[in-house]
Amino acid sequence: MKSKRRWNERTRLILTLELAVVLPAAALVILSAVHLNEVQRDRGVEAAFQRDFNQVLAISEKDINQKAYDLADDVRGEFPSAGEACVETMDRILASHPYIAHIFVYEPGRGLTFRSQPSRLKEPMFHGEAADFSSMTTGWMQVEYKDELKGLEQMSQHGKTYSFFNTSAPRGEKHLYQNVATFLAKDSSGGHKAIAGMVFDAEYLSDRFFPEMLETLLSHQEEKGERNHVVLMVHPRHESAPLAASVGWDGGEPEVERNLEGAFPGLTLAIKMHGTTLAALGQHFVHTSFLILGAISLLLTAGIVMTHRNISREMALARLKSDFVSNVSHELRTPLSLIRLYAETLEMGRLKSPDKYQEYYSIIRKESERLTALINNILDFSRIEAGRKEYDFRQTDMRELVHNTLESYRYQIEQSGFAFEEKIAEDVPPLSVDREAMARSLLNLVNNALKYSQDQKYIGVNLFRDNGSVKLEVVDHGIGIPPTEQQKIFDKFYRVGDPLVHNTKGSGLGLALVRHIVRAHGGDVVVDSVPGRGSKFTINLPVTACANTGKAALA
Numbered sequence: 414m415k416s417k418r419r420w421n422e423r424t425r426l427i428l429t430l431e432l433a434v435v436l437p438a439a440a441l442v443i444l445s446a447v448h449l450n451e452v453q454r455d456r457g458v459e460a461a462f463q464r465d466f467n468q469v470l471a472i473s474e475k476d477i478n479q480k481a482y483d484l485a486d487d488v489r490g491e492f493p494s495a496g497e498a499c500v501e502t503m504d505r506i507l508a509s510h511p512y513i514a515h516i517f518v519y520e521p522g523r524g525l526t527f528r529s530q531p532s533r534l535k536e537p538m539f540h541g542e543a544a545d546f547s548s549m550t551t552g553w554m555q556v557e558y559k560d561e562l563k564g565l566e567q568m569s570q571h572g573k574t575y576s577f578f579n580t581s582a583p584r585g586e587k588h589l590y591q592n593v594a595t596f597l598a599k600d601s602s603g604g605h606k607a608i609a610g611m612v613f614d615a616e617y618l619s620d621r622f623f624p625e626m627l628e629t630l631l632s633h634q635e636e637k638g639e640r641n642h643v644v645l646m647v648h649p650r651h652e653s654a655p656l657a658a659s660v661g662w663d664g665g666e667p668e669v670e671r672n673l674e675g676a677f678p679g680l681t682l683a684i685k686m687h688g689t690t691l692a693a694l695g696q697h698f699v700h701t702s703f704l705i706l707g708a709i710s711l712l713l714t715a716g717i718v719m720t721h722r723n724i725s726r727e728m729a730l731a732r733l734k735s736d737f738v739s740n741v742s743h744e745l746r747t748p749l750s751l752i753r754l755y756a757e758t759l760e761m762g763r764l765k766s767p768d769k770y771q772e773y774y775s776i777i778r779k780e781s782e783r784l785t786a787l788i789n790n791i792l793d794f795s796r797i798e799a800g801r802k803e804y805d806f807r808q809t810d811m812r813e814l815v816h817n818t819l820e821s822y823r824y825q826i827e828q829s830g831f832a833f834e835e836k837i838a839e840d841v842p843p844l845s846v847d848r849e850a851m852a853r854s855l856l857n858l859v860n861n862a863l864k865y866s867q868d869q870k871y872i873g874v875n876l877f878r879d880n881g882s883v884k885l886e887v888v889d890h891g892i893g894i895p896p897t898e899q900q901k902i903f904d905k906f907y908r909v910g911d912p913l914v915h916n917t918k919g920s921g922l923g924l925a926l927v928r929h930i931v932r933a934h935g936g937d938v939v940v941d942s943v944p945g946r947g948s949k950f951t952i953n954l955p956v957t958a959c960a961n962t963g964k965a966a967l968a
Contacts, residue, residue: 466643466669466684473630473645474673474682480626481613481676485575485594488513488611494599495520495607503528512622514539514582514591514614515546518598519554520607527551530614542582546612554608561608565597579679582615589615590649590656592677623647623657631659642687647673650681661687748780748787779825786856804847804933811844811851811883812837815876818852822859829863831870838877844954850930857923858887858950866891869947878956882936885952893944902940903928927952 488510493502498518507513507530517527527550529543554561565576576595581588591612598607613622627645634643646658650672655662667683755773764770819835826833855874862872869890876885894902903924924938931938931952942948 463669467671469634469643470669470671470682470684474671474675476630476633477626477673477677477682478675480622481592481594482575484510484512484613485596485611485676488516489574489596489609492516492518492598492609496523498523498526498598498607500526500528504531507531512614512617513611514617515543515612516610517547517550518607518609519550519558521558525551525554538584546580550610558608561595562597562606565595565608569597575676577676577678579677584615589619590680591615591618592679594676619656624659627657627659643684644687646683646685647680648683650679656680663688748784751780752777752784786853786860789853804850804930806845806847806934808843809846809848809851811846811876811885812839812841814846814848814851815855815874815885818855819859819874822856826859826863826872829870831863831866831872834871834873836873836875836877840878841876841883842878842956844883844956846934846954847930851934854927854930854952855885855887857927858952861923861950862887862889862891862948865889866947871947881956883954883956885954886949888947888949890947893946893948894940894942895944899940899942903938 488506491506491509493499495518498520503516503518503526506516507528511530513530514533515527515529517525519525525547527543527547529539529547533539534543561576568574568576574596577592578595579590579592582591583589591614593610593612595608595610598609600606627647630645631643642661644659644662646655646662646667648655662685665685668685670681670683673680673682755777758764759770759773764773815837816835819833823833859872859874866872866889871888871890873888874886875888876883878884927950928938931954934954936952936954938950938952940948940950
């Protein structure tokens with residue numbers, strides 16, 4: 414019947430795991446796999462990256478334009494008013510802004526005032542560029558002045574200052590990208606209206622402005638944690654060769670492009686991954702996700718197995734607690750019954766001999782001490798479980814503590830028919846310990862030796878110093894402990910599966926309390942045992958670790 418009940422408990426446990434854990438976990442894994450297949454089929458990863466790239470390019474275009482506007486504002490701020498333009502003023506503007514190749518002012522009455530960077534006019538190609546641009550601007554303004562002026566005035570009403578257009582600067586067989594910004598010159602006192610303009614230096618744009626700007630943009634992305642090893646490039650709209658590229662651009666087709674507007678018409682900003690493509694990245698993401706999903710599946714499986722084991726352990730612990738209640742009830746009942754029996758006998762006055770009175774008083778005292786020790790063990794265990802156990806560490810003579818504890822228990826040892834041997838070395842130093850807790854540990858070990866010894870009734874207690882520690886040994890010639898159970902005996906409620914152990918009532922808390930007390934003192938307790946030949950329990954207390962004083966609370 415008992416086996417059938419346990420089988421039903423196990424069946425309910427398995428069904429609970431399947432319904433509450435296994436089925437949701439399996440559904441999660443299957444749905445994730447289906448979702449990854451859809452992502453792979455629909456190229457969802459590439460689409461997500463392309464959306465991010467488009468956003469990066471839009472922000473980059475805004476930053477590039479803003480930088481160009483700032484440079485143009487610096488130049489415009491120094492421009493003379495309409496009607497006041499002169500060679501000296503315009504040359505000073507060019508000298509303080511080397512990134513500008515040419516500047517000009519056109520007024521209908523005065524015509525075109527045009528100046529180029531004086532330091533570069535010695536360069537044949539730059540000199541030819543200046544002459545061509547001056548001639549082109551004169552003809553253009555004579556024809557388009559009114560329309561251009563009207564257009565700039567309308568832009569001004571909408572908060573826009575500049576009108577940009579692009580041209581090319583011949584450099585041998587190559588033509589470099591060049592942009593021109595026109596704007597309204599300041600009104601003079603006479604109210605003349607003039608159109609001014611500046612031409613950005615082609616070499617400055619290709620060699621400094623765009624390379625520095627691209628690296629700045631990428632550094633901003635990296636600071637935000639969004640760089641992801643991307644590289645940027647700028648190229649003329651109808652050409653594939655880069656005008657400028659960031660460090661790491663390794664050629665190949667860009668993933669996403671955006672035609673620039675504003676300050677740099679005719680240029681295209683491009684972005685791609687360094688050393689890979691979005692398609693390859695998408696495949697890598699999917700493969701990695703499948704691997705992670707497989708690992709999660711294994712972890713879930715391991716978690717389910719561990720959960721099953723933990724629940725099984727908790728069920729076993731619940732059975733041990735039930736046995737504990739039964740055993741403790743028996744242990745409490747035995748001394749209480751004896752105390753009641755001898756007290757009633759004394760109360761009725763049936764004893765005639767004074768020696769008998771003394772014997773009964775002694776029995777009542779010893780049984781009450783036994784009852785007190787059992788209750789103290791249970792209370793200590795309760796405090797430890799609740800994390801409220803406190804130890805009062807004080808400098809203590811270990812030799813005196815061990816000797817006095819054994820003396821108080823010597824009568825019971827000898828009355829039980831045990832040969833008792835006590836060896837306390839002279840060189841044992843004082844230690845900072847909780848006297849009551851250490852005494853209880855020693856008595857728990859001695860009490861175990863009393864309970865589980867049959868034919869060879871021997872108990873030996875040794876206290877000595879061994880290098881940097883003090884060792885307290887309790888030796889018996891009892892039933893011993895199998896090697897497979899020597900670590901389990903320190904677990905709460907655990908009892909060795911020997912018939913003598915089960916026939917001997919006990920709480921199963923003694924050794925668990927010993928280990929907790931010893932570890933609270935910075936030491937450890939070990940057992941050396943051979944079945945049928947006895948056991949030796951050794952408490953190791955490091956001398957240095959026990960130097961703390963005061964109160965300590967252990968959770």
